[in-house]
Amino acid sequence: MTGEPPRAAPSSAAPIAATPAPHNGAHSPFWPMAVGAIGVVFGDIGTSPLYAFRLALQQASADGVHAEAVFGVVSMALWALILVVTVKYVLFLMRADNKGEGGVLALMALAQSAIGRRTTLVFILGVAGAALFYGDSIITPAISVLSAVEGLKTVPALQNSVSVSVEIIVSLAILGGLFYAQSRGTAKVARFFGPILVFWFFCIAATGLSHLVHQPGILLAISPTYAVGFLLHHGLVSFFVLGSVFLTVTGAEALYADMGHFGRWPIQAAWLFLVLPCLVINYLGQGAFALDVLHRAGGHPVYDVDWFFQMTPEVVRVPMVILATAATVIASQAVITGAFSMTQQAMQLGLLPRMIVRRTSETAAGQIYLPQINMFLAVGVVLLIAVFKTSDNLGQAYGLAVTGTMVVTTSLAFIVVRRRWRWPLVGALALIAPLWALDVTFLAANSLKILSGAAMPLVLGGGLFLIMATWVRGGDLLNARVRRDSPLLADFLPLLEARPPQRVAGTAVYLTADPDHVPGALLHNLKHNRVLHEQNVILTVETTDTPRVPEAERVRFQPINADFKRVEVKYGFMETPNIPKALALCRKDGLVFEVLSTSFFLGRKTVVANQRKSLLGHWQDRLFILLAKNSANPTDFYQIPPGRVLEMGTQVSV
DSSP states (O other): OBSOOOEEEOOOOOOOOSSOOGGGTTTSOHHHHHHHHHHHHSHHHHTGGGTHHHHHHHHHOTTOOOHHHHHHHHHHHHHHIIIIIIIIIIIIGGGSOBTTBOSHHHHHHHHHHHHTSOOHHHHHHHHHHHHHHHHHHHHHHHHHHHHHHGGGGGSGGGTTTOOHHHHHHHHHHHHHHHHHHGGGOSHHHHTTHHHHHHHHHHHHHHHHHHHHTTOGGGGGGGSHHHHHHHHHHSHHHHHHHHHHHGGGGTTHHHHHHTHHHHOHHHHHHHIIIIIHHHHHHHHHHHHHHHHHHHHHHTTOOOOOOOHHHHTSOGGGHHHHHHHHHHHHHHHHHHHHHHHHHHHHHHHHTTSSOOOOOEESOSSOTTOEEOHHHHHHHHHHHHHHHHHHOSHHHHHHHSSHHHHHHHHHHHHHHHHIIIIISOOOHHHHHHHHHHHHHHHHHHHHHHHTTGGGTTHHHHHHHHHHHHHHHHHHHHHHHHHHHHHHHSOBHHHHHHHHHHSOOEEEEEEEEEEOSOTTBOOHHHHHHHHHTOEEEEEEEEEEEEEESSSOOOGGGSEEEEEOSSSEEEEEEEEOTTSOOOHHHHHHGGGGGTOOOOGGGEEEEEEEEEEEOOSSSOSSOHHHHHHHHHHHHTSOOHHHHTTOOGGGEEEEEEEEEO
């Protein structure tokens, strides 16, 4: 285990920010931010019409499509968009932000801050939500791109030449190129994401409207009575249908998670004035097309139809397939970027071991690349497509992880409303209970898919939860053991003054997780080198419960004696540590800091198994050791010049 992990420090209970901080575009032009949000935030939910209506209607019409099922599915889809996305996320959750940042980990940090400490319940909820998010990150690219490529078989000229194998090969080629491009960054093409998605939404609205004018009766589906009636009269089948209808809102978490990049108002405006109306028109149009097909069938049964592409005029079907593929690639890119951002947050909060983080843009702070996560997602997507083969089969695995994350988000929101906003219990329950009941209903409906593939994201989420829990618990116990075996700094310094070692010029910086105890690297330096630098800094890096820390509050400098100073550096969970830059801020306090005359001492702990005494349990000990061995070097993580680093090794048994 290399170096010391950052400490997560509870921040003060600052009021909830109603608007984003300046860093995230709060002062940028409104409409460019809204267009940018469309390209990043709405890709997942915007490509759901490719498969959601088709899968839901399949579940509702095992013996053939009928008008009642069409009205019921369309009504449920519209009200899912209204209740889940508009009411819960756009109107409520986007007001429960952590100084402009959203997402399950940001909400977990906010809940911890409201309580004043890290509790088991909040920790479990946050880690579970983050773990389930990765399940969504793997399924979304697979089902989105595959469903777009499947549109090729609706082109008359290609109908007999596009097989399942061809669809799989083309999809894997597109996704392979996407994952390969991550290391090169997407800054050059990202500027086109927004305009392409805007064009996509206008196209799907125009296609839906062209059928809506021929079957205006489908507008009756706007009434919730059709949704309620279908649920009441179809028993268990309606629950299966509800699980597929949920696919219409699977991108809702992105509204909240990406709030920090664009601000609340641009996202809300883009949803209310463009994305929602276009989605509503398209789903109504697919319903109208289905009614028209039933009418033309003259009473003959109608079964599986690719409603989205079939309702597109043949003359523009190939361009629509190309546009749909571009939209799904953009949606996949947004999910991959979200996984990178989530991982960075988890590392900063101490939930995951350090990983290599590479910046792919000198100007865009959010453009990062994590090779390990990219490989993990790529392998997962390839396996999914190889196993499930079609978007219909993938639809059976999709939704459970997302609903689980939504339940977690609503539960954490209750803690924020109750403890942060200080609402009375009755008021908090009146707001949260209906939303929680809606989430649990969708969760129960998607749970019926477990035997048909939905167990996969649960297994994945469970594995990631175990990794996070093991890393956090093991790190806490290991640090406690190291503190127990290290002398207090207050007791050690008088002994050092009584028997001073040989002094050398320059500054020594000792990184440690506990500023009250003697860093292991300092003890080893004195033991082996028998020298002490003229100026010594005990440096601690803390991660706060806020996304960013103002530069004025970045560093706290405290002289201990003539030879030693204590420096505490604070970073938010959305920031990337830069130790030399932080130490440069201490010059105003009298700390003479020059990189070329400074040596950074890191304690390198090699964790080995103890056969007689276990730290966590023997199998968890082995997992913790594996994670520690694969943790990235702190030199890179803290952006310390490699030529100025000395690592002092020690072996710790667990």
